[in-house]
Amino acid sequence: MRRLVSRKKALTLVKELDAFPKVPESYVETTASGGTVSLIAFTAMALLAFLEFFVYRDTWMKYEYEVDKDFSSKLRINIDITVAMRCQFVGADVLDLAETMVASDGLNYDPVTFDLSPQQRLWHRTLLMIQDRLREEHSLQDVIFKTVLKGSPTALPPREDSPSQSPAACRIHGHLYVNKVAGNFHITVGKAIPHPRGHAHLAALVSHDTYNFSHRIDHLSFGEEIPGIINPLDGTEKVCTDHNQMFQYFITIVPTKLNTYQISADTNQYSVTERERVINHAVGSHGVSGIFMKYDISSLMVTVTEQHMPLWRFLVRLCGIIGGIFSTTGMIHGMVGFLVDVVCCRLQLGVYKPREMGLLDDHVNNQAPAPPLEATENHTH
Numbered sequence: 001m002r003r004l005v006s007r008k009k010a011l012t013l014v015k016e017l018d019a020f021p022k023v024p025e026s027y028v029e030t031t032a033s034g035g036t037v038s039l040i041a042f043t044a045m046a047l048l049a050f051l052e053f054f055v056y057r058d059t060w061m062k063y064e065y066e067v068d069k070d071f072s073s074k075l076r077i078n079i080d081i082t083v084a085m086r087c088q089f090v091g092a093d094v095l096d097l098a099e100t101m102v103a104s105d106g107l108n109y110d111p112v113t114f115d116l117s118p119q120q121r122l123w124h125r126t127l128l129m130i131q132d133r134l135r136e137e138h139s140l141q142d143v144i145f146k147t148v149l150k151g152s153p154t155a156l157p158p159r160e161d162s163p164s165q166s167p168a169a170c171r172i173h174g175h176l177y178v179n180k181v182a183g184n185f186h187i188t189v190g191k192a193i194p195h196p197r198g199h200a201h202l203a204a205l206v207s208h209d210t211y212n213f214s215h216r217i218d219h220l221s222f223g224e225e226i227p228g229i230i231n232p233l234d235g236t237e238k239v240c241t242d243h244n245q246m247f248q249y250f251i252t253i254v255p256t257k258l259n260t261y262q263i264s265a266d267t268n269q270y271s272v273t274e275r276e277r278v279i280n281h282a283v284g285s286h287g288v289s290g291i292f293m294k295y296d297i298s299s300l301m302v303t304v305t306e307q308h309m310p311l312w313r314f315l316v317r318l319c320g321i322i323g324g325i326f327s328t329t330g331m332i333h334g335m336v337g338f339l340v341d342v343v344c345c346r347l348q349l350g351v352y353k354p355r356e357m358g359l360l361d362d363h364v365n366n367q368a369p370a371p372p373l374e375a376t377e378n379h380t381h
Helices: 002-016 032-057 118-136 140-146 311-366 373-380
Strands: 059-067 074-083 090-096 107-112 169-179 183-189 192-195 198-201 215-222 236-238 245-259 264-278 290-297 300-308
Touching: 032 311, 074 090, 074 183, 074 290, 090 169, 090 192, 169 183, 215 264, 215 290
Parallel strands: 245 290, 245 300
Antiparallel strands: 059 300, 074 169, 074 215, 090 183, 107 169, 183 290, 192 198, 215 236, 245 264
């Protein structure tokens, strides 16, 4: 019995703490205006909840910056460049800031035709259009980061037809491992040879009339090669206006850690400025004909992480949407109803008050006061 009594007391206490008391249905009055407002509220809730679900599914890229402390590892350079000269006339190598020459043992020299086929030219134009959009809207880079390994490869597609002319160009492709210091990757006339006092190319046996450093950079990246990533120099094409011409690219490499739901990799981004000029010693324009890519490495490292809205935040935002719409529509409905009642009451008072007052005045005027009884009797006598 005592347990039963204590349970009833606890149940009674819990009922008294009820913050959501139930109103009997017989006390509830439904109106057309209330039903209309409820329908609008439910529609707004469904629409906002649907849009909030898409926000929950979406991801964004978070950028964090820190000092790069790794200077002991090697830097990989991925190269795919076509030069409008025969392979036996050109050579490629790297000379870093410590004057360490890296031979082009990891590069392949393939004779090709410089002109692209119709399919390759279409691919090249598409790549240039993407590059133009990336320069105007850098936020598109986030889309590329999130879709790596799912998009089409950025390599030049193979030629679908057989060229009618003999190959007069050279495709230099492959990768090199260099020290993680500033350096100079260059393609110039003649093969590179080691020299104890410097750096030299065997260019004496090549005629100046055969110089043609028109080139197309199909791909140039640093670090781990990730399909789908578009680099600033991909698709660059330059045509010489003179035999003795120098092309210079000044590259700043930024180490980057990429962590997405598709891939996790250590790679590099880079920015580039370019310059070209004709070599003419008579007018003071000195130098060596060729393609020179001078790169430097930034001391800052960027960590790019793909993030997603947590489930608890989505639920909180959803509850906020539902509760906010309920409260707002209830307040608006009550305010509109109050204003309607006030306006209608005033109109009713303005219509019926003069009529009631007029009837009352007529009734008072029609009732004349009776003469006093004593005055009447005196007048009779």
